[in-house]
Amino acid sequence: MQSLSSIEFKKEFTEHFDGDDSGDLRPRQTPGMLYSKAIPTPVKQVSLLAWSHELAAELGIEQPTQQDDLDILGGNRVTPSMYPYAACYAGHQFGNWAGQLGDGRAITLGEMTTTNGRSVELQLKGAGPTAYSRRADGRAVLRSSVREYLMSEAMHYLGIPTTRALSLVKTGDLVMRDMFYDGNPDNEPGAIVMRVAPTFLRFGNFEMLAARKEIGNLQKLVDWTISRYYPHITGEDKIIQWFIEVVQRTARLMTEWLRVGFVHGVMNTDNMSILGATIDYGPYSFVDDYDPAFTPNTTDLPGRRYAFGRQPAIAKWNLACLAGALAPLVEDKDQLGKALEEYDDHYWASHYMIMGKKLGLDELRETDVKLFDVIEKMLRAIKPDMTIFYQLLIELPLDADGDQVMQHFSESFYKTLSAEETETFVAVITTYAERIASNKIDRAQSQERMRQANPRFILRNYLLHQAIEELEKGDAKLFEKLQQAMKEPYSNKHDEFLKKRPTWASNKAGCSMLSCSS
Numbered sequence: 001m002q003s004l005s006s007i008e009f010k011k012e013f014t015e016h017f018d019g020d021d022s023g024d025l026r027p028r029q030t031p032g033m034l035y036s037k038a039i040p041t042p043v044k045q046v047s048l049l050a051w052s053h054e055l056a057a058e059l060g061i062e063q064p065t066q067q068d069d070l071d072i073l074g075g076n077r078v079t080p081s082m083y084p085y086a087a088c089y090a091g092h093q094f095g096n097w098a099g100q101l102g103d104g105r106a107i108t109l110g111e112m113t114t115t116n117g118r119s120v121e122l123q124l125k126g127a128g129p130t131a132y133s134r135r136a137d138g139r140a141v142l143r144s145s146v147r148e149y150l151m152s153e154a155m156h157y158l159g160i161p162t163t164r165a166l167s168l169v170k171t172g173d174l175v176m177r178d179m180f181y182d183g184n185p186d187n188e189p190g191a192i193v194m195r196v197a198p199t200f201l202r203f204g205n206f207e208m209l210a211a212r213k214e215i216g217n218l219q220k221l222v223d224w225t226i227s228r229y230y231p232h233i234t235g236e237d238k239i240i241q242w243f244i245e246v247v248q249r250t251a252r253l254m255t256e257w258l259r260v261g262f263v264h265g266v267m268n269t270d271n272m273s274i275l276g277a278t279i280d281y282g283p284y285s286f287v288d289d290y291d292p293a294f295t296p297n298t299t300d301l302p303g304r305r306y307a308f309g310r311q312p313a314i315a316k317w318n319l320a321c322l323a324g325a326l327a328p329l330v331e332d333k334d335q336l337g338k339a340l341e342e343y344d345d346h347y348w349a350s351h352y353m354i355m356g357k358k359l360g361l362d363e364l365r366e367t368d369v370k371l372f373d374v375i376e377k378m379l380r381a382i383k384p385d386m387t388i389f390y391q392l393l394i395e396l397p398l399d400a401d402g403d404q405v406m407q408h409f410s411e412s413f414y415k416t417l418s419a420e421e422t423e424t425f426v427a428v429i430t431t432y433a434e435r436i437a438s439n440k441i442d443r444a445q446s447q448e449r450m451r452q453a454n455p456r457f458i459l460r461n462y463l464l465h466q467a468i469e470e471l472e473k474g475d476a477k478l479f480e481k482l483q484q485a486m487k488e489p490y491s492n493k494h495d496e497f498l499k500k501r502p503t504w505a506s507n508k509a510g511c512s513m514l515s516c517s518s
């Protein structure tokens, strides 16, 4: 174990690529550059709010106790082996080309080697302006930092690919935000998260170079990405093989989000990891009531582009943008198109496998696809609490009659069902019970399968909202409880949180909908 101060950082990205080494933090376009040096801007007083012990152990880093070490987490101290930089990337936002974006408030300190020999990047989010901050301040507020810290770790414990968070610190400074975009800005406590990932490269890094017709840089970035993060891919057609794998991983990620009811909220191409991992936690949410049209992002309300049920289609659209960026490097462009078209097959194969597990099936039979469809349509119509519904499904008595079925699931409903809805619901559950009865594995085995695929604890937005409000008043009890619960999402140890979203939270800002202001 080593202290934060004694980490010997590597500068592999900055030594390999062209960047702007001036350290100038004024906003600007940086053609020809893959990054710009950005020394974090010091804050008033760094204090530790949360530390990820398991991740720290994997990295071989001791929990900081000295101010010297804490200062690294708040950007107040840069050690000699660091080369702090902001990456230059572009993106499609809400379906439109947005040009250069870049890390406006994320600063990578360098790479380090973990205890098992992996290379990871350490990055501060909210550490002050960079060349890519445009008109914004490069800062992050406590509310959004708590959300990123908790949710990225929660996704890890759910078993879903994600960037990680090592620490959360308060900065002692206030940050001005207009949370509701209604002309009433307010001061909020500032905070910084230290994020960790093998790389934070996004589709947008590739799009930037393609848009600028920097084909040499594009080729170099693709070669770097393949050799470092997809080292098993070699040979003549490695770009196509690699793109196929990015397509597969992204499709799988979408099915994983669907499995747990996660809605990202801002699936712009600059928020799509090249590793197929979840990245950039903003106005995300779990669905409470099962609603494919639900979007947690107030900015997304007009079109619901990033709604729960649209995520798989949007991911494909984003992959098409990536394919477009890679096209200049590929002679036979049809191959890119073909790889993209295979997205649907990867998606459905993964989705059916996951649904089989969620429902506790012994195997996938041809007729099961119909069952999945019938269940999905029912959930859409009845809109029960997704998490509670699946938990109750695990315990369903297979011989229950109609009344017993309704009684069994009553805790999952947000509304009183009409006679017609009741009939549909009971019919679907009865069909399901018959299918389970035909399993070749025993019920206990089937239930175990379901327990592993269906989270019992999810970080609901209203819980996060309460934890943040209390934290802002100096009470960390709920925040600490959530940190424990998120580590065991499949266990029944945290059943105090196994409750529907309360009525007061249904339309309250921060509890179901969020703005991008963070």
Ligand code: AMP
Binding pocket: 101, 102, 103, 104, 105, 106, 132, 133, 134, 136, 137, 138, 139, 140, 266, 270, 271, 280, 282, 518
């Ligand atoms: P997002 O939609 O949060 O992923 O952000 C889109 C772009 O805005 C990225 O380039 C971010 O770095 C940038 N950005 C968001 N918030 C800030 C901020 N407070 N200061 C500077 N840049 C920001």
Ligand code: MG
Binding pocket: 270, 271, 280
């Ligand atoms: Mg982003």
